[in-house]
Amino acid sequence: MTKLSVNINKIATLRNARGANNPNLVQVALDAERFGAQGITVHPRPDERHIKFQDVLDLAKVISTEFNIEGYPDQRYMDLVKLVRPAQATLVPDPPQAITSSSGWDTIAHQAFLKDVVSELQSYGVRVSIFINPEVKFFEPAKTTGTDRVELYTEPYASNYPINREKAVRPYVEVAAIAKELGLGLNAGHDLDLHNLKFLKQSIPFLDEVSIGHALICDALYYGLENTIQMYRRQLED
Numbered sequence: 260m261t262k263l264s265v266n267i268n269k270i271a272t273l274r275n276a277r278g279a280n281n282p283n284l285v286q287v288a289l290d291a292e293r294f295g296a297q298g299i300t301v302h303p304r305p306d307e308r309h310i311k312f313q314d315v316l317d318l319a320k321v322i323s324t325e326f327n328i329e330g331y332p333d334q335r336y337m338d339l340v341k342l343v344r345p346a347q348a349t350l351v352p353d354p355p356q357a358i359t360s361s362s363g364w365d366t367i368a369h370q371a372f373l374k375d376v377v378s379e380l381q382s383y384g385v386r387v388s389i390f391i392n393p394e395v396k397f398f399e400p401a402k403t404t405g406t407d408r409v410e411l412y413t414e415p416y417a418s419n420y421p422i423n424r425e426k427a428v429r430p431y432v433e434v435a436a437i438a439k440e441l442g443l444g445l446n447a448g449h450d451l452d453l454h455n456l457k458f459l460k461q462s463i464p465f466l467d468e469v470s471i472g473h474a475l476i477c478d479a480l481y482y483g484l485e486n487t488i489q490m491y492r493r494q495l496e497d
């Protein structure tokens with residue numbers, strides 16, 4: 260089964276536009292779970308432009324599915340994960356001003372750093388996933404860090420999908436087989452949507468989890484949040 264974790268960053272973006280509490284992020288997370296989300300993902304960024312660090316504390320008290328906190332492992336992130344102990348911490352190499360995530364880790368250059376971070380987070384009982392590009396050379400070094408899972412950065416898949424979907428998915432199928440062989444769990448995310456999700460799932464049926472935010476929240480404007488979550492869940496059926 261491939262779990263759907265709903266990324267609610269964009270709900271916080273909307274809320275922050277007016278500075279009050281509408282939409283209520285915690286309520287949206289609870290509703291998303293009720294509508295079928297199997298996890299909730301947030302990515303608190305250093306400038307708190309969408310998810311605030313306080314949001315993470317508030318969400319942690321109520322989420323009953325898998326809580327996934329993405330972020331660059333600076334001291335503030337590490338302290339937050341230590342405090343909250345989510346189901347999963349996803350390590351992303353974004354610089355502080357990044358508009359959005361645009362690459363996975365260079366697991367060769369940052370192997371020693373990642374190894375320390377992974378073992379510290381695991382000592383808190385948290386499953387760790389490393390955001391990674393679909394390049395073969397990064398997988399053995401990722402395994403060496405001790406990470407439980409990797410998350411495939413799917414923006415290149417999503418942007419190439421309309422041109423040639425077989426070609427777009429090929430590098431992902433190749434590295435997914437390597438991850439499986441190495442005993443790494445496998446997540447995927449970034450720019451996945453109702454057009455490209457099903458083919459990714461069909462091509463890599465053993466994906467453990469996808470985290471989807473931007474497109475899903477955009478679709479919810481037209482279809483409603485409950486319908487939308489159900490539509491995404493259907494794309495992931497085995």
Ligand SMILES: CC(=O)[C@@H](O)[C@H](O)COP(=O)(O)O
Nearest residue numbers: 268302329351359360448449
């Ligand atoms: C790790 C990743 O792929 C990101 O998708 C991220 O969580 C999206 O962040 P923004 O919502 O800030 O663009």
Ligand SMILES: NCC(=O)COP(=O)(O)O
Nearest residue numbers: 266448449450470472473
């Ligand atoms: N890890 C990817 C994620 O959480 C959501 O990415 P996107 O769907 O907002 O591009």
